[in-house]
Amino acid sequence: MSSCNGNCSECGSDCADRKPESLLAELNPNASVKKVIAVVSGKGGVGKSTVTSMLAVAMAREGKRVGVLDADITGPSAPTAFGVTECQGADEHGLYPALTRTGIQVMSINLLLDNPADPVVWRGPVIAGTVTQFWKDVIWSDVDVMFVDMPPGTGDVPLTVFQSIPVDGIIVVTSPQELVSMIVGKAVKMANMMNVPVVGLVENMSYLNCPDCGRKIPVFGESHVEETAAKFGLKVLGKVPVDPEIARAADDGRIEALPGEWLKEAAEQVEKL
16 A cells, blocks of 8 residues: 555554564563573373472573563462562562572562452453563563463463463373374474463373382373374473372472482483574
């Protein structure tokens, strides 16, 4: 059109030259985040939040400055796993995240509630808006890698995160069962729709180490993660066992003290992005 001034925001015409508007939210000007990894699962109950916390710890052990954005607003668990109860405060510049014993920065709705046991009974748009605020209003200090603990499924919040936060890749958390291929497929297809690369798969509750003989026992059935990864052209980044010590460490706020290198390869793959 001859009258076009190139500013699509001032024009209502649906022409071929119209440029799509970016939905990305601007990071707080006082914050710095170099890389964002979303941790997702096709369904609940696979231990995604625990794996997210363990990924953050594995990355910190590689010498990186790490942040955890808890986007699971109605089921927040990051503060419990890291043993933090409140943010560092706020001023005119923004909100300062909680700092764990090893320096991991954490932001979660449970750090802002008067009573962490109170349920968050909000509608989808309010929840999604809160997640965006955790990106825009929080002063993330020189974070090399941020892990976003996503709610399960493919609803409002995952869509908001993919559209409003510059996600560099996703890690899909699964468990050993027959449905894993379909569940992973849903997560991978959503990532492809959002043009976000999939870093790989982590299988949680993969096996139990027999305390007597050391044999790996598949208590939840034989693993299908290798064939599922091959089906979608993905890497298996790690297999986390069924271990009561992992649950105790997460429940007691000692996830950073948990030994083990189950997710070391995952951290190395994230570093390569």
